[in-house]
Amino acid sequence: MTREMHISEPDLRVLAEDLVRGGTRLIGPARPPGKDGAVVYREVKGLDEIVLVGDPPARSLKEFFLPPTEVLFTYRQKQGDVELAPAPHVFPPQVVLGARPCDAAAVSVVDKVMDWDYHDELWFGRRQATTIVSVACSGGDASCFCTAVGLAPDVAKGSDVLLVPVEGGFHAEILTEKGEVFVAAHATRFAAGGRSEAAMAYRAAARGKAEANLRADPAKIRAFLESSFEHPIWEGIALRCHGCGACAFVCPTCHCFDIVDEAESVATGARRRNWDTCQAAKFTLHGSGHNPRKGQDCRIRQRLMHKFAIYPGRFQEILCTGCGRCVRICPGGMDLLEMLDRIGREPAAPGEAGRGAP
Amino acid sequence: MQELRELAKKLLLEGTVKVVIGYAEGRRGVLPIFAVTPGEAGRLIFDPRCVQNLATYLSPRREQVVALGRPAVVVKGCDARAVAGMIRESQRSRDDLVLIGVRCGGVLADPVSAVEVSEATVAARCPGCDARVPKHVDHLVGPLPPAPPGTSALDARIAELEALSPGERFAFWRSELEKCVRCNACREICPMCFCVRCVADKAQPQWIESSPHARGNFAWHMTRALHQAGRCAACGECERACPAGIPLNLLNRKIARVVAERFGYSASGDPESPAPIGTYRPEDGEEFIL
C-alpha cells in the first residue's frame, strides 16, 4: 500500500499556500504570534510558520479531535417543554502538516475507545475531515520513549502521509487512502521517488536516539500492574504528585471527559463535554461523599493501569505513545520513564519491594 | 550541601522529624523527595535548579504526606512565606514543623536546560527579592550567593499593561485566558489553595463554570487571583505549573501591589504578622464601600 515519492521544500511551501488559499484549515507546530511562547499545534497560514523538526509541541493533536470544551447540543425551554438542537458533526476539511509521529499514532489509539460499541460522531466527524501529514522526528529529547511502547520516531501509525527530511526536501511515504487523495490533489508538487538511503539513515539514527532513553517490556509492565493493585509502590510514587492533571491535559492519548449543562440564559443553554482527568480528586467522587479513589496513590495507580494494562487488555493498544510531555510538564517531578523502568524491574507478584520513593 | 545533608540526617536519627522534604537529583533534573532514612537524606541538594515550592506538600489535604509523620521542609525565602501563610491560616501549627531555610541567589527559569543564574536565565520573579535569607526558620544552611541579577521582567510587563486602556488590557487577558484548559494545576500546586472544597468545585450553586471557554476561564482566574489577594507568597509555582503558558505571575504580582498600596502589607515570612484578610484596623481605608 505504501507509495514512496519526494517533495522539495519549495514545493511543500507552495502546497501549503495552495491549501490555505483553497480554504482548507492548515494546522502545524508553530510559535504563537508575537511572543516567544512554546511551540504548539495551531492554525497557520504558511510553511514558514511551521517548525517541522524539533521537540514535540507543548500540547498534542488531541484538541483538534476532542476540543477542551465541546457543545454536544443546545436546549431551549418553554413552558415545561424543551427543544434540543444537536451540534453539527460534519466539519470543514483540515490538514495537519508537521505532526509528530507520536501524536499521529495517538489519535489512532484513541479511535478504539471512541468506536467501542457506540460510534462517537463528533470525534469521527473531525477525524474524517482531517488529513495528517507527519514529519519523522529526529529522535526527540531525554523525555521521549516512543520505542519503549512499541512505536518509533518514524512510525507510520495514524499518519496519512509520512515525510522524512532529506537534502532539499522530504522523502514522502503515502500510507493511506486519504493520503493518496491528498497527494493526488497536489500531484504537481510531488515527484516520483523510491527507496531513499538518506531517509533510511535518518530514520535509523532517530530510532537509535529514542531507544537510548528507556528500554521496557510492555508485557512485563502490564503483568505487574494487573497483579499489584495493593502494592506499596503506589504510596511512594504518589508522594510528590500534586494531582493537578497537567499530565493528562497535555497527553495525546488521555481522553477522559466530563459532561456538564451550562445555562446561557433563563431558558436556553448547552450541554458540553470538557476535558477531565482521573488525577482530580473529584473525578470519582459520589454524590454521597464516598470516593473509591480517595488518595493520590489510588489515582496515580489508575493512570498507569489505564494506560498500560486496562486499555491494552480491552483494545490491544497501549494508551501512551511515549511523547514525554507528561514528564516535561509535571511541576512535581513525576517521571514516567523512571516509573516504567522501576515497574519493569519489579517481580510480577508483590514482593518485599520498598515504599517506592525513587 | 553537606551542611544540609548532615542536618537532615541528624534530625531523622534523633527522631525530631520523621521525614525531610527536600530536593534531590532525578533522572532529568531536580525533583522533590521525602527522605525518611539517613540514607535518603544523603541525596539532598540545593542549587539554582531547585525551583519547586515544597511548602505545598505541607497541606493537610495530602494524606500520604501527613501519614509520614512530623516533617522538616527545605524552604527558600519565598517558600517560607508560603509556610507562614499556612500557619497564619491555621493549616499547620508551627510546632508541627521544622523549617530548614536555605540562603538563595535566585532560581532558574528553565531548570532543565540552564545551569547557572544569569540575567538571561534567572526566573522572572527573583530579581529584587528581599527574602534571600529566610527568617523565622529553625535552621539556616548554605552560603549566600550573589543577589539575582537584573530587574524583574514582571515589573516591566506590568508597567506595559498598566499603560494600556482597560479595553486593551481586557483583550490581553482574554487572549491569555482562552488558552486555559482548566487543568487546575495552578490550584493544586499552590500552597495557599488548600481548601478541601474549592469554590470552583461547588455545583449547588455552580458559582464558576467548569468549562474551559473564555467566560468560565475568566471567572476561575479572577476568583483565584482575588482569593489569593494578600495571601499569595509570590513563589511563581502557578505559572511554572501551567501547561498552557499563561502568565499568572503578572496577575498575582499586580494584585499584591494593590494590597501593599491599600493595606501597607506584603506577604510575610512571619506567621505572627497579621494579614489584611483576617485583621481589621480602624485606619483601614473604606473608600471602596462609601
Next chain:
Amino acid sequence: MNGGNLYQPHLVRIDEIVDETVDTRTLKLTFKDPMLAASFDFKAGQFGEYSVFGSGECTFCIASAPTRKGYLECSFKKVGRVTAAMRELNVGDTMGFRGPYGNSFPLEKMYGKSLVFVAGGIGLAPVRCVIQNALDLRDRFKDVTIICGARSVGDLVYKRELDEWAARKDVKLWQTVDPGGETGGWRGEIGFVPAIVEKARPGAIDAFAVVCGPPIMIKFALPVLNGLGFKDDAIYTTLENRMKCGIGKCGRCNIGPVYVCKDGPVFTAAEIKGLPPEF
C-alpha cells in the same frame, strides 16, 4: 440512534410522581415521540442517563419492568445538583433520557428455576424491575421469594408493590425493618436484612439470588446466602459508580479493568469478588 449525536437524549414527559418515602421519589416517564414510546425496549437491570436540562444528567437503573410497555420509571433520592433539580419538577415537565445502557440480569438463564430477591432501602429499585419482570412471566419460574427491608417503616420504598406482592399466593414476601424502626401495628419482621434471609432459609437448589442494597447489607448478606448453598456465580447484584457518558468513553466508572457502564452494572458475586477494592 438518538436525535442528534450519541450524547443527545430523547425527550420524556413526567406522567406521574410518587413519593415512596420522605426522601425517595419515583417518576413515571413516557417518551414524547410516540414511535419511540411504542418501540422502546430494554432488559431488566439496564440503566439510563436521565437529564434535567440546565442542571445535568444522572444515572439510575430503569426501575420499571420491560414487560410493561409505553413508560419507564426511575426512583431517586435528593443527593446533589441534578437530583435536587428533579425534585422541583412537576407532572407534565420534560426531562431527557439516554439509554438503555449496560448489561442486564440474565432472566432467560433463570427460567425454570427459583428466584430469591434480597433488597435493602433504595436498593429495591433495580431489584423491583427484575421482580416485576419475573412476576409478569410468573409461570416461567418455580418459587419466588422476596426479602426486603429498610431502616424504618417510613423508609420502605414501593409500598404499593409490597402490598401487591404480599397479596399474591405465588410469592413469599418477607418485609423487615431495622430494630427500632418499627411502628405500632407493624406486622412484618424486625431485624437486619441478612438476619431475615437466615430466618427465611430460601432453598438454594436450582435457585438464583438477586441482591441489592447498601454496601454493608451486601457484605453481610452474601455469606448468609453462601451458607444456605448459593454459589457465588448464582448470586447477582448491581453496582453503581460515578458515571457521566454511560457508554464507556469518558473513562470514569471503571473498577480496575471492568467498566460498570459496559461490563455491568449487573455482576455476579463471583465477578465482584474478582474486582480490585476500588468501589
